Structures are given as C-alpha cells and as structure tokens.
Amino acid sequence: MLALLAVCLLFALFGLLLSYASRRFKVEGDPLVDKIDAMLPQTQCGQCGYPGCRPYAVALARGEADINQCPPGGEDGVKNLAELLGVESKPLDTARGTEKPKAVAVIDEAACIGCTLCLQTCPVDAILGASKFMHTVIAAECTGCELCLAPCPVDCIRMAPVRETAATWRWPEPGAVRP
Amino acid sequence: MSFPKLWSFHGGLRLDGHKQESTRLPLRAARLPERLVFPLLRRDGRLAAPGAKPGDRVLKGQLIAGGDERLDPPIHASTSGRVRSIEELPLPHPSGLAGPCLVIEADGEDAAVEIEGLANYREHPPEELLRRVHQAGIVGLGGAAFPTAVKLAPAGRRIDTLIVNGAECEPYITCDDSLLRHRADEVLQGAELLRHILHAERCLLAIESDMPEALTTAERALREGGFDRIAVVPVPAIYPTGGEKQLIRVLTGREVPARGLPADVGVVCHNVGTVAAAYRAVVLGETLTSRIVTVTGRGVRQPQNLEVRLGTAIADLVAQCGGYTDEAERLILGGPLMGFALPSDELPIVKSAHCVLVAGRGELAGSRPAQPCIRCGACAEVCPAQLLPQQLYWYSRSDQLERVLDHRLFDCIECGCCDVVCPSHIPLVQYFRAAKGKAIAKQREREQADRARRRFEARQARKAEEARERAEAARRKKENLEKSAVPEIRQAIERARRKRAEKTDQHATSDTPGRS
Numbered sequence: 001m002l003a004l005l006a007v008c009l010l011f012a013l014f015g016l017l018l019s020y021a022s023r024r025f026k027v028e029g030d031p032l033v034d035k036i037d038a039m040l041p042q043t044q045c046g047q048c049g050y051p052g053c054r055p056y057a058v059a060l061a062r063g064e065a066d067i068n069q070c071p072p073g074g075e076d077g078v079k080n081l082a083e084l085l086g087v088e089s090k091p092l093d094t095a096r097g098t099e100k101p102k103a104v105a106v107i108d109e110a111a112c113i114g115c116t117l118c119l120q121t122c123p124v125d126a127i128l129g130a131s132k133f134m135h136t137v138i139a140a141e142c143t144g145c146e147l148c149l150a151p152c153p154v155d156c157i158r159m160a161p162v163r164e165t166a167a168t169w170r171w172p173e174p175g176a177v178r179p
Numbered sequence: 180m181s182f183p184k185l186w187s188f189h190g191g192l193r194l195d196g197h198k199q200e201s202t203r204l205p206l207r208a209a210r211l212p213e214r215l216v217f218p219l220l221r222r223d224g225r226l227a228a229p230g231a232k233p234g235d236r237v238l239k240g241q242l243i244a245g246g247d248e249r250l251d252p253p254i255h256a257s258t259s260g261r262v263r264s265i266e267e268l269p270l271p272h273p274s275g276l277a278g279p280c281l282v283i284e285a286d287g288e289d290a291a292v293e294i295e296g297l298a299n300y301r302e303h304p305p306e307e308l309l310r311r312v313h314q315a316g317i318v319g320l321g322g323a324a325f326p327t328a329v330k331l332a333p334a335g336r337r338i339d340t341l342i343v344n345g346a347e348c349e350p351y352i353t354c355d356d357s358l359l360r361h362r363a364d365e366v367l368q369g370a371e372l373l374r375h376i377l378h379a380e381r382c383l384l385a386i387e388s389d390m391p392e393a394l395t396t397a398e399r400a401l402r403e404g405g406f407d408r409i410a411v412v413p414v415p416a417i418y419p420t421g422g423e424k425q426l427i428r429v430l431t432g433r434e435v436p437a438r439g440l441p442a443d444v445g446v447v448c449h450n451v452g453t454v455a456a457a458y459r460a461v462v463l464g465e466t467l468t469s470r471i472v473t474v475t476g477r478g479v480r481q482p483q484n485l486e487v488r489l490g491t492a493i494a495d496l497v498a499q500c501g502g503y504t505d506e507a508e509r510l511i512l513g514g515p516l517m518g519f520a521l522p523s524d525e526l527p528i529v530k531s532a533h534c535v536l537v538a539g540r541g542e543l544a545g546s547r548p549a550q551p552c553i554r555c556g557a558c559a560e561v562c563p564a565q566l567l568p569q570q571l572y573w574y575s576r577s578d579q580l581e582r583v584l585d586h587r588l589f590d591c592i593e594c595g596c597c598d599v600v601c602p603s604h605i606p607l608v609q610y611f612r613a614a615k616g617k618a619i620a621k622q623r624e625r626e627q628a629d630r631a632r633r634r635f636e637a638r639q640a641r642k643a644e645e646a647r648e649r650a651e652a653a654r655r656k657k658e659n660l661e662k663s664a665v666p667e668i669r670q671a672i673e674r675a676r677r678k679r680a681e682k683t684d685q686h687a688t689s690d691t692p693g694r695s
C-alpha cells in the first residue's frame with residue numbers, strides 16, 4: 001500500500017514537473033494549427049491515422065489530411081472543420097470508426113497482473129500503477145480512446161459508458177422524449 | 180423604522196394566488212416517519228462524504244454527511260435511529276434519476292444531540308457565528324438551497340441593507356406565510372442576528388400585501404420586540420416580486436448588474452425560513468433537521484402546511500393531509516410555474532423542497548399543442564429580466580448557441596411569465612432550460628478537452644526527455660568504460676600497459692648496447 005502511495009506521489013510530482021516543462025519549453029505554435037487543435041476532441045485515439053490530435057491538426061493545416069478523419073469529433077466536428085478551413089463539408093469517413101457515446105476504461109483490478117503495458121500506451125497518462133502492482137484508471141482523465149485495450153495480455157480492461165447522474169443531466173428540448 | 184417609497188420592476192404578472200387553500204388549517208408538525216432518506220449528491224455533482232456508516236446509531240442533529248467545505252454544508256439526522264444503508268434511490272430531481280442516499284431507520288425515541296446555543300451572540304466574533312451557521316447545515320430555504328454562510332460573507336463588500344424575503348409570490352405556496360403567522364418572532368430574531376453578522380444598518384422584511392395576517396403578526400412582533408433597525412414592508416402581489424433581483428429593485432431601486440451579486444449593490448437577501456433557521460442554529464443550538472412544506476392542490480384532501488423532518492417521503496405527507504382526491508392528476512415539487520413534475524411520491528423531502536403540489540384535473544394549464552410564434556411581443560412585455568424571449572426562443576430552436584448567449588440567456592430566471600402569456604402556447608422556459616444545459620455541457624466538454632490536451636503534451640514532453648536521457652546515458656557509459664572508474668579494470672589496464680612497456684624496455688636494452 002505504502003509503495004503504491006509513494007508511486008502515486010511520484011507520478012503526481014512528475015506530472016507537475018512535466019506540465020511546467022511543456023509550457024516552459026513549448027515551441028511557438030502555428031496559429032492555424034492551434035485553431036484546428038482547439039476544435040478537435042483531444043481523445044488522442046489515433047483513429048485519424050495520426051499519433052494524436054495535434055499531429056492531425058498539423059497535417060490538416062498543411063493540407064495533407066482530409067477533414068473527415070476524426071470519428072470522436074463526429075459529423076459536427078467535420079462541419080466545424082469545414083467552416084474553419086473554408087472547404088466543402090462531407091460525411092465522416094466511417095471506415096476509420098464511428099462516433100460513440102463517451103466511455104471510460106475500467107481495469108478489473110483482481111485480474112490485472114501489473115505488467116505496465118496499458119500504462120505505456122495511455123496517451124494522457126490516465127492509468128496509475130507500477131510494475132507488479134495492480135493498475136487503476138483515473139476516470140476523470142480518461143478520454144475513452146481505447147488504446148489500452150489491445151495491449152493488455154490478460155484482457156482485463158473494458159470500456160464502461162459514462163453514467164448520467166442528476167448532476168450531469170440536462171433538460172431535454174420540448175418534444176424530445178424522455179429516456 | 181419607517182419605510183416610505185417603493186420602486187417597481189419591469190414586467191411581471193398578477194396571478195390568481197391560490198393561497199387560501201393551504202392556509203385554512205394551522206401549521207402543525209408532521210409525524211415521525213419510520214424511514215428517512217437523505218440524498219448525498221451535492222450541488223456541484225460530487226458526493227457528500229458520509230459521516231456515518233450502515234449499522235451506526237445516530238441521534239437527531241448528528242452530522243451524517245458532508246460539511247468539510249464551505250460550499251457543502253453538512254446534512255444531519257432528523258431523528259434518532261440506525262443507519263440502515265447507503266444505496267441508490269430515486270432523487271427528487273427533474274431528471275427522475277437515482278443517486279446514492281443514506282437511509283435511517285427511526286427508533287422512535289427522537290433523542291437529540293446537545294449543542295449549546297449562544298444567547299449572547301453579540302459577544303462572539305462574526306467568524307464564529309458564520310461557522311455555526313455552516314455547521315448547522317443552513318442553506319437557502321426559499322428553494323435555491325445555496326449555502327447561507329457563504330452568502331453572509333460577501334468578501335470585502337460593504338452591506339448596508341439586509342433584505343428578508345417573505346414575498347412568497349408564486350401561486351399555491353404558503354410556507355413562508357405560515358412561518359410568519361406562527362413564528363414571526365423567530366424571523367425577527369434571525370433578521371437581527373444576520374444584520375449583526377453583516378454589520379448592515381437596516382433590515383427590510385418584505386411581505387406580500389395579499390398576506391394580511393402575516394403582515395399583522397409580523398408588525399405586532401416587531402413592536403413588541405422593539406426591533407428598531409427592522410422595517411416590515413408590504414410589497415405588491417405581482418409575480419415574481421419574490422425574485423431576488425426584483426425584490427431588491429422594488430425595495431431599494433438598485434439594479435443588480437447582470438451576472439453580478441446583490442452584494443455588488445450593498446444588499447444581501449435571505450428567505451424568511453432561512454433567517455429563522457439561522458436564529459435557531461446560533462441562538463438555540465439546533466441544526467437544520469426540518470422545514471415547513473406546503474402540501475396543496477385540488478388533488479389532496481386537506482391542503483395545509485406541515486413542519487416536516489428532512490428525509491420524510493412525500494407519500495407520507497400526502498397521507499397526513501387526508502390522502503389524494505379522486506381527481507389528483509399531477510405531482511409537482513415546487514410551485515406551478517417554477518416547480519417540476521415528479522414521477523412518483525416515494526421521494527424524500529430535501530432542504531430545497533418548499534411545496535408539494537398535487538394538481539387536480541385541469542387545475543394547471545396543461546401542455547397545449549404549440550403554434551408558431553406570431554411575434555406579438557407579449558412575452559417581452561412581461562419578462563422581469565427584460566429579455567426578448569421570442570428571440571431567445573428563435574435562437575434556441577435553431578441551435579445558435581452563441582446568439583442565445585448574446586441575448587443574455589443566463590439572466591433568465593425561469594419564472595415562466597412568458598409561458599403564461601404566450602398566445603401560441605410555446606413552452607418557452609423549457610427551451611431556455613435546454614439551451615442553458617447545452618451551453619453548460621459544451622463548456623464542460625471544452626474544459627475536459629483542454630485537460631486532455633495538456634496531459635497529452637506533458638506526456639509527449641516526458642517521452643522526448645526520456646529518449647534524450649537514454650541517448651545521453653549510452654554515450655556516458657561508453658565514455659566511462661574508457662575512463663574506467665572501476666579499480667580492477669583500471670589495474671588490469673595498468674598491468675597490460677606495464678607489460679607492454681617492459682617488453683619494449685627489453686627490446687631497447689638489447690637493441691642499443693653500444694651507444695653509451
């Protein structure tokens with residue numbers, strides 16, 4: 001337990017240090033790339049064919065990628081990109097995936113063997129754990145990218161849909177049927 | 180204290196009050212239920228930390244959840260008994276969703292914790308009084324349930340006027356009226372206490388002019404108690420005079436800025452029930468474990484006001500009011516304009532629940548089929564927030580979120596005046612609630628994406644740093660091996676060197692014999 005705590009602490013410390021470093025040493029960004037990046041969902045899933053949202057934004061700015069490659073952004077996302085880049089909108093390229101309701105990864109902690117493989121793939125460092133200790137997903141940070149599912153040798157990670165609570169619930173439009 | 184002049188606010192409606200129904204019978208205490216349910220979901224969506232676990236015996240007034248943050252006043256057991264469980268149960272919320280609740284099984288003894296009150300509160304610093312208000316779990320009892328202690332500490336702003344809101348303007352609701360009729364003295368004592376905490380010069384107790392009995396009792400209690408810094412002010416019965424911004428305008432002529440707070444114009448406003456509860460908390464040492472609830476409507480046999488323990492099931496209250504009539508049709512928590520429909524009566528009374536309205540057949544304007552907007556402007560005429568509901572409606576419908584926000588969507592107080600007058604029966608308020616929900620969801624999504632972006636970038640930076648370190652380490656390893664810090668290796672190298680040197684020496688002596 002103590003070891004796990006220590007590891008968590010260390011992680012938090014690294015996180016802080018790195019977020020500082022990333023801001024301190026950030027290269028002057030291209031304003032168009034920044035604008036595109038701000039529109040992307042930041043799921044960092046790679047379904048667009050690029051290793052993250054920002055690389056896709058860079059490719060879009062260079063005119064190397066098409067606007068319909070991001071499934072988590074959905075049809076709305078494509079429309080917004082079309083508007084920003086002043087091009088004709090088109091349907092989402094569903095060969096890359098479809099828009100899904102938000103879900104987060106859950107690790108079956110009893111089955112986890114502590115191999116650290118998932119931890120190494122998570123693009124946003126949302127998995128906590130150390131070698132030979134069970135791992136846990138920080139649900140609030142998980143983007144639902146599903147990248148951690150494949151590497152797990154014992155298949156103990158599954159995606160759980162984010163449950164609506166009274167606090168996240170929103171009034172429906174009139175006429176809309178209540179679920 | 181005399182009070183001469185009143186201002187008026189834009190719009191509003193004179194509505195049929197339906198107040199007599201529930202004020203014919205006197206206020207009385209509801210009976211002690213066997214099972215009490217306390218929802219743990221906080222306003223901010225997090226869960227209040229339970230302060231008791233299943234199996235624990237708790238006393239009335241004992242903390243059972245929350246309380247560690249200023250924005251999260253604690254919840255207390257409303258009678259003595261045993262904590263039966265913490266489980267998912269349906270919440271009294273427009274979503275109809277369930278959430279974690281703490282369930283207490285009453286033991287019937289109603290044994291309470293002893294907390295000493297501060298009869299001489301003037302001798303204690305305001306911070307201590309505020310702490311007591313927080314620890315007693317006091318929140319706004321007018322329906323909003325905002326933490327009272329937070330509202331009583333308007334950081335750095337000078338407050339000259341405390342307004343105590345007894346202008347219960349929404350039809351059917353009479354819990355404030357009945358509190359004033361039966362316990363006006365508590366309200367005045369509480370007003371004096373809050374005035375003291377705020378260092379406000381004066382306090383205005385606003386009571387609607389169609390509540391004559393409440394007015395008379397309050398005025399009598401005022402004279403008898405000699406509260407010379409408090410004035411009882413009758414205000415016109417125009418809905419929504421009891422809205423915070425509207426009441427401030429009516430009493431002081433001051434306009435609370437959009438997105439501003441009453442404290443920005445030197446005013447703090449509290450509901451009468453809240454004020455009385457603060458008095459009981461500080462002076463009598465009582466935590467907030469009950470509130471007055473109006474049970475009314477043609478769907479219930481004996482409409483009346485009950486002093487209800489928090490956690491009591493609504494069904495239990497209806498039963499104590501003679502049960503449902505044959506024409507009972509809709510169950511509403513709150514009033515006919517600002518309340519919301521409930522799917523079942525097996526839901527607990529919480530601190531914000533001021534009225535249970537059981538509407539009879541045809542009692543409330545049902546949902547009639549909406550017609551297209553004819554741009555008559557009637558909605559804008561009655562809007563107390565001076566908005567243009569027809570524009571808000573247009574932009575909400577066509578999903579132009581930026582435009583709705585430009586039209587000050589978030590200044591809409593959801594009073595429902597526009598709904599009432601719209602000749603096309605458009606459910607305007609629901610459009611506005613949905614639009615607000617969308618705007619908030621979008622904002623949350625944006626915040627989450629920003630966090631994910633930062634974490635992704637931090638990870639990229641870390642990986643780059645790790646790669647650089649690995650390369651650096653490999654280079655150093657080679658260098659070190661060459662320099663060889665380990666003694667054995669160094670000795671071995673030395674030996675090898677010496678041997679080589681000896682060999683060359685022998686060669687040298689044998690090779691150059693005749694030189695010297």
Ligand code: SF4
Nearest residue numbers: 043045046048053070
């Ligand atoms: S597909 Fe995934 S990685 Fe690519 S832009 Fe969309 S969310 Fe980002």
Ligand code: SF4
Nearest residue numbers: 122142143145146148
């Ligand atoms: S925990 Fe898994 S699903 Fe969640 S962000 Fe990390 S890799 Fe993606």
Ligand code: SF4
Nearest residue numbers: 552553555556558601
């Ligand atoms: S009252 Fe109704 S019909 Fe008239 S302008 Fe407003 S929304 Fe349109």
Ligand code: SF4
Nearest residue numbers: 562591592594595597
């Ligand atoms: S509900 Fe909103 S828009 Fe309609 S009258 Fe009230 S404040 Fe104005």
